Amino acid sequence: MNRSPMTQTIKTKVLVVGGGPGGYVAAIRCGQLGLDTVLVEADRLGGTCLIRGCIPSKAIIHAAGQFESMARAAQAPRFGIALDTAPRVDFAATTRWKETIVDRLNGGVRALLARAKVRVLSGWGTFSDAKTCKVATAAGEIVIVAEHVILATGSTPVELPSLKFGGRVISSTDLLSLQALPQRLVVVGAGYIGLELGIALRKLGVAVSIVEAQSQILPLYDAKLVEPLRRWLERHGVAVYVGAKVLGLNSRGDAVEAETRQGDKLTLPADRVLVTVGRQPLTSGWGLEEMAVAMHGRFVKIDDRCATSTSNVWAIGDLVGEPMLAHKASAQGEMVAEIIAGKRRRFDVRAIPAICFTEPEIVSVGQDLDAAGGDATMVGVFPLQANGRALSMDAGDDGGFVRVIARKSDHLVLGIQAVGQHVSELAGEFATAIEMGAVLEDIAGTIHAHPSLGEAFHEAVLKSLGHAIHI
Amino acid sequence: MTRFIFRLPDIGEGVTQAEIVAWHVRVGDRVAEDQTLVDVMSEKATVDMTSPVAGVVVAINGEAGDFVPVGSTLVEFEVDGVADSSDTKPVPAAAVSPKPAPPVKAPAKQAPKKTPVPPVMLAEPESAIRASTDTPLASPAVRRRAHELGIALQYVPGSAAAGRITEQDLDDFIARGGVAAAPPIDSQGDRYAKRHGVRETKLIGLRRRIAERMQEAKRNIPHFGYVEEFDMTELEALRRELNEDRRENRPKLTLLPFFMRAIVALVPEFPHINSRYDEEPGVLRSYDAVHIGIATQSDAGLMVPVVRHCESLDLWGCARELSRVTAAARDGTATRDELSGSTITLTSLGTLGGISATPVINAPEVAIIGPNKLVDRPVVRDGQIAIRTLMNLSCSFDHRIVDGHDAARFVAQLRRLIEKPARLFMDRP
Amino acid sequence: MASMNMVQALNSALDLALQRDEDTLIFGQDVGYFGGVFRVTDKLQEKHGVTRCFDAPIAEGGIIATAIGMGAYGLRPVVEIQFADYILPAFDQLVSEAARLRYRSGGQFSAPITVRSPYGGGIFGGQTHSQSPEAIFAHISGLKTVIPSNPYDAKGLLLASIADDDPVIFLEPKRVYNGPFDGYHDRALKTWAEHPMGEVPEEYYTVPLGKAAIVRPGSAMTLLAYGTMVHVAAAAIEESGIDAELLDLRSIVPLDIDTIVASVKRTGRCVIVHEASRYGGFGAELSALVQERCFHYLRSPIERVAGWDTPYPYAFEWDYFPGPARVEAAMRRTLEP
């Protein structure tokens, strides 16, 4: 590796590669702990989550929700409100509004990093050994030599060989920057990303159909939990083909061809094809193979301190394994910073909450029925239609509920799930309960504000203890 | 203009210092690159130092004859333009002492002593108090603090619901020096509340070996127990006297040396008792040499160091060897052959004694002799009541080798010698 | 008593050996008039005569062969191999001849020779001036291998080696010739003047072979080291604040197994440190011995800290040389529950 003499070399204590929720949180915490830190990000600060994932999709979903309620009001008055003409959507303007939110948050992250005295280098970094990274910046090549390296390169969408991205076939990133809505959208892959975006576009009036190889949409959740969502899709004319294998585009290239398990062929016309069959860790193109870091399948292998096999090289977030969630990455990033600063820490969490911003929303923390449904457990379910707050928000009729699962022997709460409109905001209470090792009596003994959706959780617990009040 | 510091470079093979021979420049001289500055001499060679830069000499360090440690400043220059100093080793400018000086005492700069991290709690966990499969329940704060202190929550009893460990539980655990408490008495002080604690201790090391050997002995050897009462009055008197005026290099006499000499005396008459039985080939090996195993309690558990060739040791010799091997066993320095090869074993619980016992034979031996505690009791002697010092002797014999009658005769002979210790010192008792 | 560095202590030993026994003589490359590239034989030819300390051709095999011949005759030659890395051409003479002569001749002939050689790294000597070949010799029955870590031991052990009737390989850690070196290469260099073991009696004395020294008594664990690593281990103990016992083995054949076993039985933990590369290094034998004799007393796996399994890399001296940080890390690993 011949270095021309003009290359600038920086020595630093910590080098963070990747400015997503894992990387920038790690960098900020390092800065707070007084560690001399450099963050390298090739794209924009905030990573997938902020720039082309969680945040922008939530914005589009919110806009879609507004549009749908107005459209229904234009059809027939709701709670006495009527609209004379149906609403129109200029999707380009919607995406522009979404961008303003992304820019504000991106600016926020930049400010936080600056306050934590983290030096941010924008450019693509390539490692030549475990502690030396050459960054191609606009101002020329900079070589960083670090004592500690935190790898937070995140993940990228999985591409189907039969449906390569490009032209009509788009990824979630492309969809969030469309300038115009398609007439007909085919979603390949009924994971939470495919369903969130598919449902949003359906609300915006797009004809949507969904193809899923497994036998159920949202295969990671138990069937009862997914049932209200399945019914919404049915009621809103979204065609769902489960157990169907995609073959590719047809010869004219304007329709998706698939084959059901029974063997009959499907031809689904599509202006756009959204492929969301999963994400894969970004492990190539930046010199990982030069670092002698051990792998665990397609992920980087780590221990319970996020330490890789190579001393003082740490890895966090989507790069190290499931669940690929921003808040997991941030928690790991914070922990690694504290370990590098000399504290004794390990990643020892009982609960990582997961939310689907589908219609209705789904929240799940801890074990669901598939994992803990046996006779050693006790279950309590409370339907949202019996919850005053839900009714007051016209949110009780989609079959939503809150469910708690506990251990019979000592009433330890093992898992909490909810499906329904607005339930996403209950994720915090559910996670706290499980992380604190709450037993049913702890929840039962906690007064839940009235009226609130949280009461449904309280009542679900009372139900499991056999003395619910409101059902 | 920037300042350039030229240090005495490491001129190779661990040379630590050099003596200045002659300067070729003075402060204020302008020197060209590679111009000779100074000649220095190490034990190995006289070397001329040339200037790495062009510039003006602003300071020189040390006169001819001085000793300069490797790495300390030699010459300082003012150079035009940027030039980083030739620091190959950021070493503090060492004191230079005038000629002739013994090797310069480079100031051993006390390296900033890292405050020793409080050694991780070496709480030697006695035992986990919950099955290893189910993970201990605690809040994130409690888990973090425990991890910081190096405490595995597996060993911390939880008083809250579902065995959850509270801050208080952790504090109590630490207060107790990191040892699991006796089963936690119910908080209302109710002594009769049910107790739930279960402690698992894996048998390892010495404990495991003792368990295996005892089990093997009990399973294979048909033990025949025999208890006899000995009148120790005369022997105790003799022992006290011998101890009082013994020479200072001699250890205090206990009972066991007398038994050792008694056994030695009887072995010729009862050779099959001083032997080891090899089961597979069914061979009994009787030994002329008398290697007596001494059952000894060490903190790691029961050990049986061996006094070898007791036949070659007098009373004091037996006493000295006895205390040596038992001490070695207790402090773990006994070698492999000091812990094996016994032909017969003596086991005594000393003052704990008990009135009688059923000692387990130290396989593959065939007999074990167990003196119990001494006690003064009234007995009838020649029709009169007399207070005598009495002691039971509990022995076990391998009934495959030693018949009951044989055992009784052996113990009777033993009693004759112990009750009349004088006989111990005659050639043919 | 006088303050001596290791070179002066060795010089004093050789001077006394020549003085006391006319059958003792010294030869090797550049050891005569010049006094040796490390000054160990300085002024000996001038003081004792040209046939008592003279230069030898660059033929390590020849040097050992002729030394064995002299030994068989009845002399007691003390030869120098300029760097331990250059001893390999003499390996056949040392193994097939010196080590086996007494054994194969039914005790009629023996080779009471002493082979001195500077060894070990820490001086940017690269592949051919930094190696530690002690494990190769430890494996050969018939050879003794002695390694001093300080001037006092160096003189006593060298005189004991010369007096010993068996062939002795005497490896001198050249990095500590002029001063104790604890691995902190960026700190000011120390000299032996300020170290207790730099006080060396001027008269004749010996330090027995096969007797380890307890450099620092302790209870938490046992560190086994020799040569320069004694000072590195001492620095690691100081730095870590752990109450560890440090043994300087001083000779690896004969090995003081009793002191090692007693110590490990007491502390229950063992860390072995040597400069030579790890795989098949002498640490492997020490680890096997401790495991065989103290297994039931061990509370954690035995740790070995050594050079990496690569040829000695010139420019990466301080990435290769096992310093206090790596020793402390190994010590901490033995403490983890």
Add this chain to the structure above:
Amino acid sequence: MEDDKLSLHIPTPRARPGDPVTFDHISIPAAGLVRRPEISASEEQLRDLPYDLIRVLDPDGKAVGPWNPQLSADHLRRGLRAMLLTRIFDDQLFRAHRQGKTTFFMKSAGEEAIGASQSLALRASDMCFPTYRVVSWLMARDYPVVDLVNQIYSNANDPLKGRQLPILYSARDYGFYSLSGNVGTRIGHAVGWAMASAYKRDTRIAIGYIGEGSTAEGDFHEALTFASVYRAPVILCVTNNQWAISSFQGIAGGEATTFAAKAIAYGLPGLRVDGNDFLAVHAATEWAAQRARANHGATLIELFTYRAAGHSTSDDPTKYRPTNEEQAWPLGDPIERLKQHLLGIGEWSELRHTELIAELTEHVRGACKEADAVGTFGKSKPSAREMFEDVYKEPDWRLIEQRRELGV
């Protein structure tokens, strides 16, 4: 001395520090006297040559006698350039050591003619197995000086990746075999390489070097045996520069006989050549090369020269030999003698000589500046991962684990 008592002879040099310098014990025949036999002559006819001294340049620098290689002026000037470049390079890097830019350096002062002339006498594809004072071989083949300096500094651009001591170069494309600190061990490799070339019916030959001190090693004698037995197409050169660190050539057997004469015991022709005479060395090498290429086997050449400077940066020759001994060496300085010859035949001038010195000095200084910019010793080095590469073709689990433990 009692007549029947034995005594041990210890060779000692004629002069020690403080003694007057004398070389009159060395017989120096006039140039041009030694006959030049046919390359196919059988060894029995050549048994006088090992005790003679082949010289071409007479005291006035004129080329005389049958060995005069009749070289073109350009060829001679290339030789002069290579020798001058070597000397200027040596002085510059020796100073660099004194300035802490490297920990070790060795000069080949006084022996520049050997590497330079033999490098130009042989073909680009022939392979040389050098000792550490034959760098002029590389200078004659225009090896990039900056890469020599990078290797000496072991900086990030060191072609040997920081693994080998300074000046122990390796440059396969320039026919320069990898050097190491062991002495005498690689002359056998030259024989092996030559045997391989013969085995493959190739046309390339090998040339191996060994210092006179190292001829004491068994390796030397074994190499001669194999070279003789298999008639290997190899030229074996003993660079007799009088000193092996502090041991004079007498300790290596030079009192009893010449080093070239050792060839006789192995049935090999032995030529003894004035090592400071560019033309003589060139001629002898051509003779040996032609003989080898004609399948007549190996030749031993003793290059009689003098080590003008210390052994290395860690050596001070004034401790064991008179300070002015190098000036008194009767066979003069190789550069001066070739310069004088070129002046004599009108192919050179004092002005061109000073200009060449200036040009080469600037060339070396430029190379040093370029290497300084990358970094001197300790300021820049290759990645420590290089420590774990090339131990084997592929690293095994030990190396991977240890590289991970070090974290590079």
